[in-house]
Amino acid sequence: MPRYIASRLAVTAVMALLATLVIFLIANMVPGDPILAQLGDVAASNKAFVAEWRAKWGLDLPLWERYLVFLKGVLHGDLGISIASQRPVLEDIAQYAPATIELATVGFLLSLLIGVPLGMLAAIKRDSWVDHLARAVSLIGVSSPTFWLAFIMLALFYGGLQIAPGPGRLDPIAFSPPTVTGLFLIDSLLAGDVATFRDAATHLVLPSVVLAAATLGLITRTTRASMLDNLHQDYVRVARAKGLRERRIVNGHVLPNALIPIVTLGGLAYANLLTGAVMTETVFSWPGLGRYTFRSAEALDFPAIMGITLVVALTYLVINLVIDLSYALLDPRVAR
């Protein structure tokens, strides 16, 4: 087991290094000279001046040396200065990330806590009304476009029925809780501010449901298929022949096997939610990474784009590492 963990960690480190290389190369392959783009016509025609600027930004160095400089910066948490906001990229990301993490995590938990039991029930009571309901829920979830679902939800529950709050993380007149983690649900509880907690929670309902819809569908279907697969395995018949209770057979024998593919799917789905919430964040005016990404791309803010790309890559790597490690816990055949 320790060997397995060490080996997975080593793989992750190598992959992270490769990610920085790819990101660096893409940024440096983009046609156009950043120096000429920044200097005026007069300054650009002055060779000595251009050379001085090149030296100042380190652009006179060979590519591999520039990569090392970039890598050193990354390792020190220096992702450069955003052109649009004129602030360090890392600070920007740190400011926007908690909103996304909060939204994605709530959405993910929602799809997991509904999807897994629903899928299990659908498999156990195959072809019953539960199965049909699960099929309908997942079909709607998977096939509704996010922007459409988002607008419908807002129109129905906020505009029409007026039982849900509007866009944003909090009421426009409310104050954010004192920042500890940046996650409003946690910060408000730490501050003992129940009213803000309730406010933040109600604001989370619509966007997290919209975000969770597709994931919920996938998890339900995968859970159902995986359970069905395992319910017909020989070891289940053996467990029955031992005289075990049906509940124990499902929870003790089938579920540990059925969960294995769900861990992979769930992990990747969470990474997707963390990095792909642009649409939902835009409709719900959610001040998260998705909107930051969108704005940076619009403004061709290269340092910010590189920083976000790196963060996305690392998110996937870390989640993959977690998937691999939980595999080893769930399936003894993986780490021998």
Place this chain on the structure above:
Amino acid sequence: MPDMRAPAPPSTIAATPVLAVSDLRTQFFTDSGVVRAVDGVSFTVGSGETLGIVGESGSGKSVTAQSLMRLLEEPARIVSGSILFQGRDVLAMSHAELRKLRGAGMAMVFQDPMTSLNPVLRIARQVVETMVAHGSFGEKEATERGVKLLGRMGITTPKRAINSYPHQFSGGMRQRVALAMGMSNEPALLIADEPTTALDVTIQAQILELLRELNRDFGTAIVLISHDLGVIAGLCSRVLVMYAGEIVEEGPAEAILSHPKHPYSWALVNAVPRLDREPVAGKKLTAIEGAPPDPLSVTRGCRFAPRCPFRIERCAEHPELLEIGIARKSRCWVTQAGVGLDTPAPAPSPLRDRAKPPQTLSREQRDQEIDPSPLLEVKGLVKHFALPKRGFLEPYRHVHAVDGVDLTVKRGETVGLVGESGCGKSTLARLILRIHRPDAGSILFEGNEIAQAAPAAIRPLRRRLQMVFQDPYASLNSRMTVAQILEEPLRFHGLATTSTECRERIAELLETVRLDPKSGARYPHEFSGGQRQRISIARALAVKPNFIVADEPISALDVNIQAQILNLLLGLQEELGLTYLFIAHDLSVVRHISDRVVVLYLGKVAEVAPAKDLFAAPLHPYTRYLISALPIPDASIERRRERLRLAGEPPSAVDPPSGCRFRTRCPLAERICAEIPPPLIEHGQGHFAACHFPGKF
């Protein structure tokens, strides 16, 4: 049909049976109709008795077994009958009562040990939960008892074993774990559904021995379900023979195996080649024609009549299972009238039916006919496979699948290749056909060196070098019609260019393998297993090869179909002068069909000899064990037989033992065996053995 048959007459074996089944009917309600899988079965099992249920696949024997514990799921339903276990009606039990019965009074062991243990749970939990669920032991006592049970089942380090996961064990070890689970509450009845079918012969012998001991020491009654008469003969005192959902014969094992009183039992007994009997001239086995009836439409008369060589007029009426002697019952008008079945059947096998020169060549005559120049010469063949790395930082490890094998096949002869699973026999076959490229060594086929030849250089040779695979379900493309399957090689090798030529040749091929020449338009799934294997053979024959490698061509088939295919292969050899390399794990089949036999152990040749010499006087201890482990379908012989039991399991081919590979299990092993690998030396006419102490065992 009578509604209720009279209850089974009291068993002569025990006054108070553990289990009394009467008129059990289990049916599958499928979309295409009702399948009467078990159709009015009645029998009893006495306390401490061993009862065998034998029959081919689809006969209803496994469904019967699962019905006893009501383990079947939809669409299967038990529609009528009664199952009394220790006097209590199982079919009337509530779910809670049923749960208390399962795994406590009545336990079951299943066929495939690789899938019947939960892969993600420790052995400890799986053994302990049976005991805890029935409240017979607390968690801690149950664990202690689990360790003892594993030890009793022959697991050498039970303390370590109980904390392991199933994947850390071989099939034989897993079956021991399954037996420990089954025996943990000391049931009165253990149902074993083909418990050794997935295992190698030496391991099978160990498990059967264990079952015998459990029956003797714990007094547990055993119902053993098997298709293998030899397995039944060694363990069971009484036998039921099932056919098409019915019991067709019942009686003491010894009597049924020596004097079957139902034509189906007769066919089963005679279809298998036996180690204790010389093959008859021409080597044809008694194979009955056809296949079991369509389970969806049951005939009104005797269900076996369409295939029966003893058929009489009365067989259009459905016979009852009636007493025909002391403790013997048969469902056959012929034997009920007192006529015996001991004379060989008048039924012509489809092969002899055709006008052909008489096949009366004795083995000696055939030996002389064999052209002495070798067709295939293999020298020092080596193939190692790299295993997937355990981790990013780990080194590669290799399976030494084939590790320096020499082999010669002469024109026109049949060489049998035997060994347990993992010995490298299939890899060797694939190397010879150059499906894999060997790591070292030479392969001379008709004088051409093909060991390292480029694929383009081998392609023309493939015409003369064909293969028949083990699994007739997986080796035919299910989306191609039979005609398309047969046309492909014809076109590819330019043996038929026009459609008319193809059509004629395909019809001819189908006729050669005794299939309807008009069946070319059908798809493989429309055929039975035996018929598919015929199609496989036709595909191999399409290119008119002179050498066929058959990799376990009959091991997925029922015994009767096995006999049909073996007869077909033998007939084709005579007709077409084919040379066979015949791979099998079944020694009696290999002895029956082969001129010479090669015994492989862990990637190396242990012994090579003419078939009759090998079985009469084996020189390598491993060969002796293999022969001794094979059960003989004759209860009296099987009981009297002095048994050699090979202990342990083959070591891993990743890290094979030094010197002689067999030394870790060999009773003769001395220091020299660990130090020097024994060379393959000729000890008699064509009799080679790789052993430092040949024939000393």
